[in-house]
Amino acid sequence: MTGLTIALDAMGGDFGPQVTVPASVQALSRFTDLNVILVGDQAQIVAQLTRCDAQNHSRLSIVHAPDVIPNDMRPSTALRRSTGTSMRIALDKVAHSEADACVSAGNTGALMALSKHLLKLLPGVDRPALVTALPGANQQRKWLLDLGANVSCDADTLFQFAVMGAVLAQAELGRMPRIGLLNIGEEEIKGNDLVKRCADMLQSCQAVNYTGYIEGDQIYTGQTDVIVCDGFVGNVALKTSEGVASLVIDQVKTHLNQHPIKRWIAKWLFSDLFNQLKQLKPDQYNGASLLGLRGIVVKSHGRADIAAYENAICEAVHEVERQIPTKISDRLEAVLLERH
Amino acid sequence: MTGLTIALDAMGGDFGPQVTVPASVQALSRFTDLNVILVGDQAQIVAQLTRCDAQNHSRLSIVHAPDVIPNDMRPSTALRRSTGTSMRIALDKVAHSEADACVSAGNTGALMALSKHLLKLLPGVDRPALVTALPGANQQRKWLLDLGANVSCDADTLFQFAVMGAVLAQAELGRMPRIGLLNIGEEEIKGNDLVKRCADMLQSCQAVNYTGYIEGDQIYTGQTDVIVCDGFVGNVALKTSEGVASLVIDQVKTHLNQHPIKRWIAKWLFSDLFNQLKQLKPDQYNGASLLGLRGIVVKSHGRADIAAYENAICEAVHEVERQIPTKISDRLEAVLLERH
Incomplete structure (x- = not known):
């Protein structure tokens, strides 16, 4: 794979693969160097890909995840009991450098806690x-x-x-x-x-x-x-x-x-x-970024529609292209030098 | 005087008597049992009353105040150096039971501090x-x-x-x-x-x-x-x-x-x-109330127009009619009894 890769928590949000899969297919058309890893229930993802006539898309892969983090799970519980969930596996792809960014419409608290745990904070944050x-x-x-x-x-x-x-x-x-x-x-x-x-x-x-x-x-x-x-x-x-x-x-x-x-x-x-x-x-401006991590994580609204979710993917793409974590790290270092 | 009486800080707000005087005249037409005391620069108030053809209104009186509290005065300064200001004299009318409520579009912090100082808090607040x-x-x-x-x-x-x-x-x-x-x-x-x-x-x-x-x-x-x-x-x-x-x-x-x-x-x-x-x-909903005092004080937006300022006067009239401070006092007493 060349270009950049986004790992998607395909199960997160109110509509799951119904929204995340068609939004991914649209984003792939928009960015010709984009690769998408859809993480979630394989059967549901394949069903949606078939609806979009994109089951054989060359820049799209599926990683099966048997579980989903519920919306009411506490962040502390998510840290202990999230192995096998779509959100955690998607974040792990970034942690292991298999993806450049993660997008999720799932539980915000859990996404925060897991991102911090798996990706770690930048120095000075x-x-x-x-x-x-x-x-x-x-x-x-x-x-x-x-x-x-x-x-x-x-x-x-x-x-x-x-x-x-x-x-x-x-x-x-x-x-x-x-x-x-x-x-x-x-x-x-x-x-x-x-x-x-x-x-x-x-x-x-x-x-x-x-x-x-x-x-x-x-x-x-x-x-x-x-x-x-x-x-x-x-x-x-x-x-x-x-x-x-x-x-x-x-x-x-x-x-x-x-x-x-x-x-x-x-x-x-x-x-x-x-x-x-x-x-x-x-x-309408969907796609909130978690800043301060050693990786790029974008949170979509839980009730985002296909167009809004595509905006969240775009935001992730832009942050990868603009190397936001590196720039934050550099700026914080400069600020710390200035202050000491 | 029968009915209820509102003391107005006629100089407060961005437009002073240009707004407060015509708004008072309109409020007097709306509420036939309302009396208004206009506190501020006598000459400016009379000029505006003349424009409204209301210089001899039977339910309207003027109390001259030589000074105005500036918008940037700190509350602590206002407490020490506000003798002779329109806001303080208007509040004093309520403190001395010569008025049932005060309306001001002046400095919010000063109004808060002076109200607390001159009218005192209700028990339990x-x-x-x-x-x-x-x-x-x-x-x-x-x-x-x-x-x-x-x-x-x-x-x-x-x-x-x-x-x-x-x-x-x-x-x-x-x-x-x-x-x-x-x-x-x-x-x-x-x-x-x-x-x-x-x-x-x-x-x-x-x-x-x-x-x-x-x-x-x-x-x-x-x-x-x-x-x-x-x-x-x-x-x-x-x-x-x-x-x-x-x-x-x-x-x-x-x-x-x-x-x-x-x-x-x-x-x-x-x-x-x-x-x-x-x-x-x-x-548009002009007229914020200061609750918890032994008297009624309504704050108008500084940039309120005549209609909006009239709304603030209406709010004060309603609170007098509804005896809000007494009701708050009774309810707080009931809550305290319930909790102990």
Whole structure:
């Protein structure tokens, strides 16, 4: 096999192989140097491959996994009792250098714990962070981290998140990204001790372009490229955004369903506007990355559809091409040198 | 004077008397038993009253205040150096029982600190909480607290927030509201120590209808009436919601401005839909209440327009009519009796 290889937890997520298999086939068409290892129940995978007429795809292989990690399994249990599961075997492919990245839509806590255990952290990283790209005004992408991997963290960890987020954003933007700390006010005196201590660290660091505090309403409309916060706050911000976007879209749908003529006119005249609005739903940007590991792991939404899951695979491909773990390691080393 | 009396910090907010005075005049028309005391610069207030042709309104009086608390003044400074400011004099009217409630669009931190200092906390309350009503699916209002009055708090404080929020919501809904704790997952094992400890306390309390954890995406669409969290998280959730709503509305505006014919059709055919969408902006629900005080204080957005500021006055009127502080005090007493 030449090119790059992604190991897929084919059983993870609400729809399992029904989504992961056709998404893989589409990704293989998009990236001609991509190889995919589908890890999971062989019979189910073969059935879906047959539906896609891709059972003999030359860049696709199957590794049978008899078990699946349930969504309600605790991370600590997953560490002890996951031998033979699709998620663990897929991660092991990365750990053993048989794949360049792993994609899973399974249990987030288990994926975090197993990734850390099997792939290990990069030097200088205390905890991995979950990051995703978000839509922004003027079609500018933003990156928000941490999204829930760490429910509480100290200023050092938050600082590392800022550095890791900066590396990921820079690889896509091609310029030094602006880093902001999510706070409840823009003024210096606002916020809790955690953000104040981290702000001090970022202000005195040359390796990142720290631009100050930002408030929640500036996540989407402000000038900041990377927004840093602890996992509790980040998860609430992301989920709340999804809730508001869904509320708006539901209102539009309900209104148009009540007025068939308007619906017809809207479909005829405003379909491009509605498609644009749908793009604002944060879950359209599927594929959250676990940063800080000695390998690439991308988490898909559990309820991702085929297109969304394909986005998660694309994210993994880009991170392999951009050698994100190596870049994070280099940047952290530079920061540590600067600070000592 | 009969009826109820609201003392207004006429100088607070981005627009001062330009907004507060006409909003007061409108509120006086709406509530025939309402009296308003406008506290602030007499000349500016009289000028605005003249513009509204209301300089001789029988239920309106002016108390001159030579100073204004600046927006960037620290709460601790406001406590020491606020004599003669419109905010302090308005709060003093409540403290001395010359008014039933105070409304201000001024510096939030100063309003918090001065309210606590001048009005005092109710027995059983450790800290006041800032709460506001939010739009929800199916036109169900929701209440979110704390919105930033307390950047970090313990489980006891969070528990008190739940009880206070329940009282406010019940007075409007006329039924026992469902209380949820904002968390990063619905499962028992999810979240930080703070929410877990508070969940234990709420689960064993008969005086509130605790229905469990909720995630950010359920704030607007879920079945919960009152959503409880610490002030950092609540502020981020509220501001993020405002950001997403603004982003959507801006996209619609930009699109329609690019296509004049579509804009004309949209205005003709979809104005009711767009008005409905505008109602989803959380800042349309102006008037956040400071709960836990021996008096009623309502905080308006600094950039509220006349209609929004009138909403804040309405909120204050309703809280006076519903005797919210007495009800909170009674409920907290019942909870304390139950727990000991």
